[in-house]
Amino acid sequence: MNAIDAGHAAATAAPAGAAPDWDRVRADFPILSRQVHGKPLVYLDSANSGQKPAAVIDAMDAFYRQHYANVSRAVHTLGTEATEAYEGARATLARFLNVRADELVLCSGTTFALNLVAYSWALPRLQAGDTILVSRMEHHANIVPWQLVAQRTGARVRVAEITPEGTFDPDALRRSMTPDVKLLAITHVSNVLGTVNPVRAICREARSRGIVTVVDGSQAVPHRPVDIAAIGCDFYAFTGHKMCGPTGTGALWARREHLAEMPPFLGGGEMIREVSFEGTVFNDGPQKFEAGTPNIAGFVGLGAAVDYLQGLGMAHVEAREAGLLAHMTQALEAIDGVRILGSAPEKAAVVSFLVEGAHAHDLATLLDLEGVAVRSGQHCAHPLLQFYGVAATCRASAAFYNTHDEIDAFAAALRKVRRLLA
Incomplete structure (x- = not known):
């Protein structure tokens, strides 16, 4: 076991099937022992940002102290170790969410992920007369990108309204899925109301009508079991810093057929196979969407956070x-x-x-x-x-x-x- 693996294994774990000792779990979070204004x-x-257990802090520290190098660029030992740690985090996330690793685009978080869908999937496809259906309870990150796409394509954004209780009327939501709707953007869990939406049923209804579904999972992944394959959406976005991981981390899950058809969002190193002045041949997804040097240590920390959550x-x-x-x-x-x-x-x-x-x-x-x-x-x-x-x-x-x-x-x-x- 190397130092990074040792950091992952430091999470407080309970015997199989038993609930954790929550007092011991709390002791894993150094910041929770401090005082503020003498109190x-x-x-x-935590809906804003989750605190970090020592396992995450230690894993990142060990990576910087003993394993740091750039990924996918060097054949020396440190380069190999860094690449294995980075891709290991991708594999850990995939198992955690019940998806394939080659369907996960690693990125800076939900905002980047949703903009990736907006500019790489929606912008080339939507046109005047099309509708993007967005729920009333969305975070701005799941509203503004669709407005920008609508401005450039002639599509329009329409609101899926909610009840005063903060839920959807299933019949009203179904009626809003008219033939002009090409994309539905919906949160799994509201960051304001805490409402847990029945995304599996909603996505099933949308897909039966040919509507592509985008789910914001930022407030779901840190707090409940999430099986993306069972949800049946087209895209699912989440953020690492809300799930005990570092800032500047997250991912977009996308169906492989979408990744194959979507053009790159950003150009640069590592998202290419060959470059010449006559043209460029791009990598397959997800690497096609991961231009430049990533937040390697951040994803080492996110992998440790997932290990920690799975241990609980x-x-x-x-x-x-x-x-x-x-x-x-x-x-x-x-x-x-x-x-x-x-x-x-x-x-x-x-x-x-x-x-x-x-x-x-x-x-x-x-x-x-x-x-x-x-x-x-x-x-x-x-x-x-x-x-x-x-x-x-x-x-x-x-x-x-x-x-x-x-x-x-x-x-x-x-x-x-x-x-x-x-």
């Missing part, structure tokens, strides 16, 4: 976070003047809320003084907040490394802040 840190911003068991992660969500929802509902957005029957551990008479930014600032980290603002989801008629919210998002005691500390801090603002 123990209560980190409830994603079903255990999902169950743990469901318990935290129930506790947090009950605690917030017991506080006068608190309004929670969205009440879908199936939710991730994300709660966006307002407090009567208080601005979200003021709330978040005062909560920070109590050591509680929550997100405030529009959460890159302006159209969704417009639907609810609010300018901004606070968002508390838990992960498996949080505790029920932290939820109680958050609720106590919120009550204190509410008294200060009254």
Whole structure:
């Protein structure tokens, strides 16, 4: 076992079938032991970015200290080790998501992945009269690229609306899939509402009508088992930094037939087979879309993050976070003047809320003084907040490394802040 493998193996793992010891798991995250403003840190911003276990930090450190070189360019030992580590991360991700490694384009994250689909798949194909169907609850990364494509092709973007509870009416969504719709962009889990969408059923309905489906999995992959093959979409995008991995990492999964037909998005080194001034022969996908030197150490870290999550068991992660969500929802509902957005029957551990008479930014600032980290603002989801008629919210998002005691500390801090603002 080399140093990189040793970093991967450092994850806290439970006996097969047993739930992890969550206190031991929490100890794997160095940052969670620090204080903020003299108070123990209560980190409830994992929907924004997840914290990193020591296994990820150690794997990246070992790579830089003992194995670093560029990938796919050298036959010396370090070059071989770096390439094996990088491609090993691709293989690890593929197993984690039940897809083939040669269907995964490694990239900087969901935003890049969705733009890759927009510019390499949609732009050459869509035309005036075509429609891109985008749900109301999308992150801007799954809205803006389609608007840019529509402007250049003459296609139009149409909204798939939601109910006040933050879910889709299945019949209304089905009716919106008219013959002019060529592409459906939908989130697996809402970053604002926590709504878990029935993407398998939605993609099945869309594909039966010849509609290509693009799923944003940023908030799903870190928190629940995801089987992309079972979902049946055409494209699936996700981000590494939300799943205990480093920033600047992520991937796009695409059906092989799409990868084969899509032109390169960026030109440069390593995405080619042969270059001459008369023309260039490109690599096959996914390498065709991976121009330039990648974030090698980042993907070593992401591979370690996936190993760590697999050691916990994603079903255990999902169950743990469901318990935290129930506790947090009950605690917030017991506080006068608190309004929670969205009440879908199936939710991730994300709660966006307002407090009567208080601005979200003021709330978040005062909560920070109590050591509680929550997100405030529009959460890159302006159209969704417009639907609810609010300018901004606070968002508390838990992960498996949080505790029920932290939820109680958050609720106590919120009550204190509410008294200060009254």
